[in-house]
Amino acid sequence: MPSQAFAPPAFADVLAAAARIAPHAHATPVLRMRSLDALAGCALHFKAEHLQRGGAFKFRGACNAVWSLDPEQAAPGVVTHSSGNHGAALALAAATRGIACHVVVPENAVAAKLAAITAYGATLHRCEANLAAREAACAAVGQRTGATLVHPYADARVIAGQGTAALELLNAGIGLDALVVPVGGGGLGAGTAIAIAGVSPSTRLFLAEPAGAADTAASLARGARVTDIVPETVCDGLRATLGAPNFDILRAAGAEAITVDDAGTLAAMRLLWQRGKQLVEPSSATALAAVLQQRERFAGLRVGIVISGGNVDPHALYEAGALHGARA
Amino acid sequence: MPSQAFAPPAFADVLAAAARIAPHAHATPVLRMRSLDALAGCALHFKAEHLQRGGAFKFRGACNAVWSLDPEQAAPGVVTHSSGNHGAALALAAATRGIACHVVVPENAVAAKLAAITAYGATLHRCEANLAAREAACAAVGQRTGATLVHPYADARVIAGQGTAALELLNAGIGLDALVVPVGGGGLGAGTAIAIAGVSPSTRLFLAEPAGAADTAASLARGARVTDIVPETVCDGLRATLGAPNFDILRAAGAEAITVDDAGTLAAMRLLWQRGKQLVEPSSATALAAVLQQRERFAGLRVGIVISGGNVDPHALYEAGALHGARA
Known part of the structure; x- marks a missing residue:
């Protein structure tokens, strides 16, 4: 399986990613919600990545990775391990280039998410539900097929691609004082940090993280990655452990969890x-929750929020009791 | 209660309405949904009026009516009968001008909708749940307070205001072949017809109507208003009977239900x-349902759809079984 040593992406890589994905990705709208401004006591600007192709910002990074490959690299396709939005995003990105996509998924993956991945034309490969098994299966598929690994977040091309959401938001002429993004593996966070440094260094970066998967907060506090937290949160997109390069970028940027x-x-x-x-x-x-939790801190500011995705099953949430209190 | 003879609004009134409401109303985004295009076999452009203030296009007409009043007329406030989006919209519009708003509501109105109306500062007046009682109560409030009646749809100022949604959509440079809007009392439909005549006469106007409240379809087919249909539909915003001036405008425009x-x-x-x-x-x-039902007719066209409102209670819909089949 071809791999590449990790060189941290620079702002130029985010700009290159923006140009590379432009023919395929949506420039998503920035939404304003007046009644939420009143509740939060600040001016909220929502970058609507749930309206991105594939229903999440993940398509940006996946698309940048797929279209970064030279023709020889691209021919055998791409491979990743993910049972969530990245798997679907990579499948869709591969489809835009007409190449194969292999997705290694754990045996306990949710059927609906797998259906989304196969609907975009990817091939599923089952493995046991642990990280070692996933990585081994991924490597095996790569060796057998020649497909290039596209890691969900610890990948320079993916990070640069995710940074294009913040690039668009920062270039919208709002003059953001703060930008708040959800953090799981840190692909979005790291890309956002690089975009901020290139466009608007005075904008402060905050990472919204579930208390039940708060390895980023622990890592930034300790000054070294904490990798032994077992996630327990309703936020299925934020259960990953912060990647090593992602940690380095976020720490250097002074991001706060x-x-x-x-x-x-x-x-x-x-x-x-x-x-x-x-x-x-x-x-x-999580990002809106973070702002509402720390009202004083954001009072009167112009705050950007990246809405990361919209791949939700209202029926399942209802059954789980998550919608109690949802009456209008 | 001051009233005014009905003079059908002209395109100039829609333009004037647009200027009048601009400081208060949102210019809502036009949303594209690639996977729905694929399903429908045409290019759908959704005018997102559920993101309008108050959660529905109704704010446009109510706001235009409120700000059309001269200061003496405005001082005693406005009155209407509505238990739905128009009541809340008029309450919000009155609040933008700092004048009183009276809303006559039937005894059986839904508590949540009344809460929205009072949250905007309006005064509720209860009456029996029939049209005669509503109109009588409305007239009584008007006589007692001097408030001006703002009818939900059979009002030239309201029709002109509702037309501004289509005005924005038609001016977005899409080159629409067809525009599909939901129809109940016909305020949105009539305003849209006037906007089309002024901006893009070759764009065809379609009115999407629930089969259980299809008085507009019957009226256009017969060439005279049909007013004896008892509505039965889940579309609580479309149970009103087509207004007389609305019918005249829609028939003259060649709109099709x-x-x-x-x-x-x-x-x-x-x-x-x-x-x-x-x-x-x-x-x-209803508008998307109409396009999906008549695929051949819209095949390959550039189709505009006005999403009329977003005031929905997912919990209530779930309880009513409306979300069965909603699993992702």
């Missing part, structure tokens, strides 16, 4: 549903 | 939720 509990996240999600009319997934609501 | 059953509407609503990530109310989905 804000942890939010699931109750706060679900309350924020209901606000986005009811007031904003946007059907976002729980992970997406 | 397409009736859709509630099952088709709810299926379209689920598509807007799941694919579009937009939490719209059932009434809003």
Whole structure:
């Protein structure tokens, strides 16, 4: 399996990514929600990545990775391990280039998510539900097929691609004082940090993280990656452990983590549903939850929020009791 | 109660309305949903009026009416009868001008909708649940307070205001072949017809109407208003009977009604939720349902759709079984 040594992406890589994905990705709208401004006491600008192709910002990074490959590299396709938005995003990105995509998925993966991946034409490969098994299966598929690994977040091409969401938002002429993004593996966070450095260094970066998966907060506090946290959160998109290069970029950028509990996240999600009319997934609501939790800190500021994705199943959330209190 | 003889609005009135409401109303975004294009076989451009203030296009007409009043007229406030989006819209519009708003509501009105109206500062007046009682109560409030009646749809100022949604959409440079809007009382439909005549006369106007409240289809077919239909539909925003001036405008414009059953509407609503990530109310989905029902007719066209509102209670819809089949 071809691999590449990790060289941290620079701002030029984010600009190159923006040009590379432009023919394929949506320039998503920035939404304003007046009643949420009143609640939060600041001016919120929502970058609507749940309206991105594939329903999440993940398509940006996946698309940049796929279209970064030279023709010989690209021919055998790409491979990754993911049962969530990255798997679907890579499958869709590969489809835009007409190359194969292999996705290694754990045996316990949710059927609906796998259906989304196969709907975009990718091939599934089952493995046991642990990281070692996933990585081994991924390597085996890569060796057998020659497919290039596209890691969900610890990949320079992916990070540069994710940074294009913040690039668009920062270039919208708002003059943001702060930018808040959800953090799981840190692909979005790291890309956002690089975009901020290139466009608007005075904008402060905050990482919204579920209290039940707060390895980023712990890592930044300790000054070294904490990798032994077992995630437990309703935010299925934020259970990954912060990647090593992602940590380095975020620490160097002075990013600050804000942890939010699931109750706060679900309350924020209901606000986005009811007031904003946007059907976002729980992970997406962590950023709004963080702002509402620390009102004094954001008071009067112009705040950007990246809504990360909208791949939610209202039926499942209802069954899980997550919508209690959701009456209008 | 001051009233005014009905003079049908002209295109100049729509332009004047646009200027009048600009400081208060949102210029809502036009959303594209690639996967729905694929399903429908045409290019759909959604005017997102569920993101309008108050959660529906109704704010445009109410705002135009409120700001059309001269200071003496305005001072005693406005009055209307409505238990739905128009009541809330008029309350909000009155608040933007700092004048009183009286809303006559039937005894059986839904508590949540009344809460929205009072949250904007309006005064509620209860009456029996029939049209005669509503109109009598409205007249009584008007006589006692001097408030000006703002009818939900059979009002030239309201019609001109509703037309501004289509005005923005038609001026977006898309070159629409067809425009599809939901129809109840016909305020949106009539305003849209006037905007089309002024901006893009070759664009065809279609009215999406619930099969269980299809008085507009019957009226256009017969060439005279049909007023004896008892509505039965999940689309709570489309149960009103087509207004007399609205009928005249729509008939003269050659608008065509397409009736859709509630099952088709709810299926379209689920598509807007799941694919579009937009939490719209059932009434809003009739237009998409109409396009999906008549695929051949719209094949390959550039089609505009006005998403009328987003004031929906997912919990209530779930309880009513409307979300069955909503699994991703």
